[in-house]
Amino acid sequence: MEDFNLHLTGDIHAVGVAHNLLSAFIDNSLSKGNPLDIDPYSISWRRVLDVSDRALRNIVIGLGGKADGVPRESGFDITVASEVMAILALTTGLKDIRKKLGKIVIGLNKSGKPVTAEDLKAAGAMTVLMKDALTPTLLQTLENTPALVHAGPFANIAHGNSSIIADHIGIKLGDFLITESGFGADIGAEKFMDIKCRYSGLKHDAVVLVATIRALKAHSGKFTIIAGRPLDPGLLQEDTDAVTKGCSNLVKQIENMRYFGVPVVVAINSFPTDTAKEVEIVKAAAKEAGAYDAVVSDHWMWGGDGATDLAEVVADASNQPSDFKFLYELNLPVKEKIEIIAKKIYGAKSVSYSPMANKQIAKFEESGFGDLPICMAKTHLSLSHNPALKGRPEGFEVPIREVRASVGAGFLYPLLGTMRTMPGLPSVPAGTNVDIDEDGKIVGLF
């Protein structure tokens, strides 16, 4: 790790500046006579920063007098949650991103009509700031396999997929393209299919669903896992009962993937502590649930050689007949689309809406945004909205706290439960351990 660059591709920086340029244009317009007649209370476009900083979630800006802007309530999100990041991953090129950036809706005017980045004349400059970020960064693995790294929207608060541009390039450069979908098949993969595939026009030939014995044990509900604390030693010993119980989660994820009509291969990402019995339980459960196959992969140990079996099965699966279909039609009412995802994918019994969410949905439908796909902001720690519900929860009600419209990116964006778009730091931030050592090498990152 001699020369690790934390800024890597620069995508996040470009997204941050482009996003905040639009924010500054909004407040500048308010303080220069408000020529677009923007309703300041309606502004949903916040600012972003690439730091976990809870103190910026809710702020009052524009204090200090006339020269210092118009006072109003606003806040910051983490940059990966920016609509500009979502757009970067969903765009197909320079002219397309220009158009999408222009369509960003920042709020309403006093007559209730949407105000866009185009109206504010910010979309051109935003495009110029994003121009160089449009080209994916080509990295290579230790075995010199090429890897395109591009865009970074987290699946819990955004759509969780790498870029369409990188996929288009990758498809042309090799026999197979493996593209990653966020974390949690219930969020990343669902959004891959219902959002990204709709915009890319591409279809996948197979789904690789990654599972670990350890995570499935955790889904048994027998263990308490706290970030930053040592693991429960029970997770490191054979526990066939826990694996069996936790497989309920895997089974549901396989069922979910099969709704989309494409073969599903389960990759068991092996740990040294996995036992043969445990592996067998997972394989059996996966196949019973309809997986094409379930294969152990130990690339973490052997590199490419460790993944040969998996690769062959995935190649086979890709040659099977498939019949890809979306989970929902776009022309359904917004609430119906939300409920299809919540019930079919998460296993919920019902969905409830806060008064604000109800108003927002009505307003979006009235504004002509009702036909957009849905991008749920949901925890990745449970199939439900509640991180505490492990395995395959049922009978729960999904609370929709708020709904935002990412019209430029092309989706509506419900916030489930207490899901936040700006994280906070723990009592001892991981960063306190990061430093350089005597030789100038980075320490404490992992």
Place this chain on the structure above:
Amino acid sequence: MEDFNLHLTGDIHAVGVAHNLLSAFIDNSLSKGNPLDIDPYSISWRRVLDVSDRALRNIVIGLGGKADGVPRESGFDITVASEVMAILALTTGLKDIRKKLGKIVIGLNKSGKPVTAEDLKAAGAMTVLMKDALTPTLLQTLENTPALVHAGPFANIAHGNSSIIADHIGIKLGDFLITESGFGADIGAEKFMDIKCRYSGLKHDAVVLVATIRALKAHSGKFTIIAGRPLDPGLLQEDTDAVTKGCSNLVKQIENMRYFGVPVVVAINSFPTDTAKEVEIVKAAAKEAGAYDAVVSDHWMWGGDGATDLAEVVADASNQPSDFKFLYELNLPVKEKIEIIAKKIYGAKSVSYSPMANKQIAKFEESGFGDLPICMAKTHLSLSHNPALKGRPEGFEVPIREVRASVGAGFLYPLLGTMRTMPGLPSVPAGTNVDIDEDGKIVGLF
């Protein structure tokens, strides 16, 4: 301009993230029981953003309840005003920046003792974020002359000089190193000598003072110049009277540079509208004021060929005997140092201090920061603190509104008059003209 990248070196992005990481650590510490007993009212470390955004100058953060931080007043500065940017330009390498970042003082604890980035355990992670920014970016001119681009602190709100690291590299790579000092010799060059030279241990052999006929005419006070409006046509016609009057500014700048004991060459950066008579006035005035010589340069038209005369004169001047000395000794009281700069360089009659500035200076001296050099935040539009005073103003009083301590970078930082550390946008921001054209080329940047 086919492939202009607005993010260029990435320095600003790295500075912004490192700066804001420290900000997040501060507020996190406050909301996690405040183990360092930080006095929240004393926190002078703000946040930064690389956008002109007046609405962020004065904000209230930490609203929304216990999970969302501790409410307090704060604000954002523009990233180039960050102490981290100043440190980047003044550091000599990785271990040095680690130390300097650790020494940043963010405020006081409840016993009135300084609290540092080291105390908050943020300096290691900040160093790692800055690590790759330590290497200057090597660009080339259209004639393939190498140019190191590194760091970007503006001279009006910071110290205005490119990096010591780039200078050290440049010195070894050629016969001459030309390094730029902010804008305004009264700010950029004064800080070059009194701050940067102190920390680098380097001495320059000659000063090149750049002047234009047009700017000197403007210093006559006969013309009104408003950013964004067409120039007064009077500026484009021969006006020897205006040039003569405006030369008072140049004369003072030459006198100022001569205080430091190094030969001064005036470069007359020519415009097509300059007349021979006007040029003669400037040359005569410069020489009378003690310049080694004054030479017209039209590199803007002819590239390197246009600057040959100038280059030769500068080479000659560099070979003259010189006796470099600082303007003030570090062990003088803070106010005395401020007054030396204000009176000798700006031509002020006196200096006044707001009640806050008085308190801050007393506190800094008590905390042992009294021996630091002074980095004045002052308009570049006048020798005085007041942009309206043209030519060579005299008899004015310089008001010190506030004094900040950049202990990591190693200077005290008085704010003069209404000088701001976060700019605002005009009614029609320049960015509204920036866009891509039909062919995907950037338009509207210039």
Place this chain on the structure above:
Amino acid sequence: MEDFNLHLTGDIHAVGVAHNLLSAFIDNSLSKGNPLDIDPYSISWRRVLDVSDRALRNIVIGLGGKADGVPRESGFDITVASEVMAILALTTGLKDIRKKLGKIVIGLNKSGKPVTAEDLKAAGAMTVLMKDALTPTLLQTLENTPALVHAGPFANIAHGNSSIIADHIGIKLGDFLITESGFGADIGAEKFMDIKCRYSGLKHDAVVLVATIRALKAHSGKFTIIAGRPLDPGLLQEDTDAVTKGCSNLVKQIENMRYFGVPVVVAINSFPTDTAKEVEIVKAAAKEAGAYDAVVSDHWMWGGDGATDLAEVVADASNQPSDFKFLYELNLPVKEKIEIIAKKIYGAKSVSYSPMANKQIAKFEESGFGDLPICMAKTHLSLSHNPALKGRPEGFEVPIREVRASVGAGFLYPLLGTMRTMPGLPSVPAGTNVDIDEDGKIVGLF
């Protein structure tokens, strides 16, 4: 109206000062080292003002620096919503109010224990400020009937009853005491019985339920009534259908009153536009619903003479056997008590709780406040929480947004739907018409 004094009894002023003294003591304690270790986020004690001022509902206080307090979010309520006002109406005398004021809970300390006005040493001074307000003001009607005016908590945002002290005095001074219970029998009268009677130990001999033909027509749902606009002319014409429909509201109110076991007399407060047929419908409906009788009263026209019939019926009713009982037992869980009121009195199908309300109820029960009676803050414009639901609404869900504890007054205080504790002014405030005329007489009050 020659000498109308808008300040009348001075009760509201005394309440306001006593209330705000406690507020100032809280913030003073926070800014003087917080010796009681108060958790600033937990402070539920706001400030009060006797003006409708929406801009004070949500504010940030304590800005400006260390000398100006500790920044935090808070707000103002209207003075009649103050717990001190509720206490004034529920106290039995000087020593009792001293005790009740001391028991006011203003928030929690950092260990989660309640902090009281006693802990802040504010209750003594508050008592002294309230001392003279303890004596009711004796006024007289135009016919010289004595009337005690004392305290003024509105029934929609407080408990809606005049004082126990005035009742105790009144009972001793005449044969009958008529005491008023807020507005809306579903709020004022329910609180009279379940809260005031519990604390006074007094029992009433009869309920007089006041109805108007016009209001019952409005409850038909056929008419739109907007404050400040002329009445729908339909309300001024005979409309037996509307009266019949609207009687559903009266019937429910009679049923409600009968739960408490005391005879109910309906007073039909006549309007010149009432027709005989309409009156008959109301009388019939009232009797069928179990009222002891329903009598027209036109005291508005004839003074005491107009109310003789009513008075005699009420006297008769008071002599009937009665069996007063509370609606709920205090030792039930808080949610059960809320649901009894919502379902039995309002006719709701169910009750929902916001996440905040759930937390508050759990906290109150943990703190030992679970045994207090319930004081619902609800609109008076509907039996439900929704002003738009007229007549006798059914099948609705009552949303509890927030629950406050008035431990000094002795009740828990749920806020239903969007019920606010600080009103706002309309576009043309009524006060714009108020003035003095040429002769110094007040005009525009009515």
Place this chain on the structure above:
Amino acid sequence: MEDFNLHLTGDIHAVGVAHNLLSAFIDNSLSKGNPLDIDPYSISWRRVLDVSDRALRNIVIGLGGKADGVPRESGFDITVASEVMAILALTTGLKDIRKKLGKIVIGLNKSGKPVTAEDLKAAGAMTVLMKDALTPTLLQTLENTPALVHAGPFANIAHGNSSIIADHIGIKLGDFLITESGFGADIGAEKFMDIKCRYSGLKHDAVVLVATIRALKAHSGKFTIIAGRPLDPGLLQEDTDAVTKGCSNLVKQIENMRYFGVPVVVAINSFPTDTAKEVEIVKAAAKEAGAYDAVVSDHWMWGGDGATDLAEVVADASNQPSDFKFLYELNLPVKEKIEIIAKKIYGAKSVSYSPMANKQIAKFEESGFGDLPICMAKTHLSLSHNPALKGRPEGFEVPIREVRASVGAGFLYPLLGTMRTMPGLPSVPAGTNVDIDEDGKIVGLF
């Protein structure tokens, strides 16, 4: 102290409600489309509360969304600092107060023109709220001497005089009227003459300047006096040196009073610890400074009998010829008027103005308010603006931080040094000692 009523006259309550009604009208107008085009940044009309509450000095109001007003910075003053209180004391009757309330300027519209309470249609309702407060409250001393108590503007933050109405009544009811002028002859009495006499048209026949030996000792600068701490025992022993030194203050106050052309009697308000030698020093100094006489009074011990000597001397003095004149002419520039008071009365060498104060003065003169008299907000603890300067300070500069316009009351209102219009509480507020005892009597007030 059996029946002490802290609310006494009710004046403060009426003032508070009338003041805050106007505040609510302002924010209501802003949030209802701002029909008067008020510039929100220009609003100088704050809110008031009759509690010392530093946390309300600087607040952000109007948070929470569109229904909750327009966000802006504002704050509260203590009610005695309200312009409405100043008006109550300076008005001559109902029609006059109606007019004065209408002339209150709350800020500017976007064209820079003043916006008044009349424009907001609030002055009528304010008058009605003030109507009953126009009648002074008649109290009596223990010896049954009548005393009119009316209005309460403190002299340090307002004009410090009781009402013109009470004076007009009192003059007609007896041979002599004694009226009180705030505290500190340099503030209360100066304002009596330059402001109140101008508006009442009345002239006084003599000045009674009250002095104590103890206060004069304190003005020697030998003793440190801290509110709430026991007195330095040195103040209780004979100390002729301290008295002699402290007399410099008395001498200056006598000189000041003599500028106005009316005889000055010094009343030595005796303490049991005063010695004959000390009294003689004071008498001699007073006479030498031009006092008509200096007389000891011990009414604190003997009631009226103790003040007979004083009364006779005052009666004699009143019969002396006098030539009352104002300190300054109204038509002088604002700064000149301020400087006359600062130099002649306070003994200052010069006056400095903050940038804000300069702007405000220019704006007021432009708006036609330049002819108003000046009401300095200054500490009563020193002749200067600095409480630490005792005796007769000289050579100091008076800093004017801010200037407000009380156009309704009829004066301009400079704030000197750090003078505040909302006090704060000490660590142990006096109110913590106030309570009722076993018998319901008030304790702890004195």
